[in-house]
Amino acid sequence: MSNKALDDRKKKVLQAIVEEYVNTAEPVSSNALTNNYGLNYSSATIRNEMSDLEKAGYLDKTHTSSGRIPSEKGYRYYVDELIKEDHISIEEIKYISSKLETKVNEIEDLTKIAANTISEVTHYTTVSIGPKTTNQLIEEIKFVLLGTRMMLAVILTESGMVKETIIKFDEDVTPKQVETMNYMFNNKLKGQPIETIDRPLEEYLYDEMTYSVNVIKPIIEQIKKVIQEESNVYLEGANKSFELPEFNSLEVAKNFINVLDTKELISDMLNSGFAEDINVYIGEENQKEELKDFSVVTFKHKVNGKDLGTIGIIGPKRMDYAKVISVMKYISKKLNGGN
Amino acid sequence: MSNKALDDRKKKVLQAIVEEYVNTAEPVSSNALTNNYGLNYSSATIRNEMSDLEKAGYLDKTHTSSGRIPSEKGYRYYVDELIKEDHISIEEIKYISSKLETKVNEIEDLTKIAANTISEVTHYTTVSIGPKTTNQLIEEIKFVLLGTRMMLAVILTESGMVKETIIKFDEDVTPKQVETMNYMFNNKLKGQPIETIDRPLEEYLYDEMTYSVNVIKPIIEQIKKVIQEESNVYLEGANKSFELPEFNSLEVAKNFINVLDTKELISDMLNSGFAEDINVYIGEENQKEELKDFSVVTFKHKVNGKDLGTIGIIGPKRMDYAKVISVMKYISKKLNGGN
DNA sequence: TTTAGCACTCTTTGTATTTGATTGCTAACT
């Protein structure tokens, strides 16, 4: 309740408790901190500080005579105020660098590689989603005839994303027709935001009735469908979470599986964060009811301000925030061409 | 041990025990079967039969004074000999029919829909994988230039599968060059099995050096890569399994998650079955060590003898084989255009 | 061949009891 700033020793105690708890997964006793973390006081002194921190809402107890664990407010304070230096080793930096050097042809693959790397280095479960198609600008649109009643539409955006979709017709289409459509569609659509693609598309229906509705309509429908559909959610290291002691509770494990199985939930979760920087949601801070027992850290992977996908970590509230944030920061920098 | 054929009453008892155990997940007592499943005998008589069936290896006990559960041999006998009529309701048939009527543009989507339907109807976790690209014949191959240093390659197979891949170059490529390549590649590759695509491709390197190696080499490499890579594994209803009592054991639950997380394992599993009909693997019958505590039922979804993907169910050994097999059979028939 | 009866086995459930870790508080110490 009291919103007085914490004095230095209290900060030290809180930090020590968070870090110890993150390591051991056991409530932290006053004794465990004496002569540790630079706290050269007796257990009684630590106990007094812990008592104060609990009154101020930063710590919780599991029962009257147990050690302390950080409350959500405690974790939040830790994340906001107490993480100073980077928690990432030289080996990890090297490993991450080497992984990110992999050449990829599609930017979605880069997001997958980054998510995979984060999961490997942090040992948490990661989820990722490709870039949002809406609000990208169309660079080029191409139609390729496959056989006589099937066509591939390829949309290339300015940020280098490629979307393909197959369109089937009820009547034959000639190469000549496709060629003309290529020309026409490009003329109308180049430079347009993909989001508003259906407006210029509608115009074809009325303006240029050189083709039958049977040809134009499936094209419009299919393209609309493709740009509107959520991109696939990718999952990395679901099993890693099950090594953590909090997942020994069947209740928790079940909830976790349910969350991972609900792609829309993951998708919403990844899209909800602010575009800037790294977003940390601790327990109840999560919008979604199903996530209130977990913590989520997301970041939108951007290059030159262009959305290239979002990566998220889902884990217990007892998460190694310092490490997760450090790894994400480093990867973010690397992806943006930093060193 | 004794391989004498089971008499009618023993068959009835075994069948009753399997079905009762599948329903209740509790060891079946002799008492539970009296005046049930057409067994109008006292519990003592049933007990004698159970004792015989146990000696013959069809039943197990969890401890000396417990009821019986089917052994793997018991399940196997049940699957091979005791399932007679279809275990599928009118409502389920209607539901499945309606789901399968969804129009799809890509055959992989059909496999996904079928897998999803199976999971919904059986309440088990399903996995699926797209058709194997190797051993398909190339119908058409198209290159589409995107910008000046990026190209999309589209491979269309005779069974209607479409594979796309993006190729990047270190030098500019002209539309004229792409056009010629389209012509050349199609000439050489049409009708060839996709599996042996790299042999004709190699010939370009030596025979037709009109283009620089910088152009031809990335094409060959990328196409090779795409046809060799395993298609994605899709997962449906992982959470459904966690409702089953056997997954209350943390050990089992963890193993299960590990299996689902190991895509290569799933992929191998799905590819290992015989192409014909439905394959049932009960516990130890599974090749993979990790699956020995589970049962797996797979079927290759084929149309006109062409592989269009494989669907598998993973669940506890106490699986409702009768229902699973019935549902798969029905879907298989439907996909092949039956009624 | 079937079944009633009963001793025996083993799990499950419930209930104390003990052990050990940790706190909160008080009084003494620096």
Added chain:
DNA sequence: AGTTAGCAATCAAATACAAAGAGTGCTAAA
């Protein structure tokens, strides 16, 4: 005033034991 030693109080977890209940196997009779 801040720090610490000491100690009673608290509670979870482990241990032990007893009782209940479900089910079998076997024997002897129908």
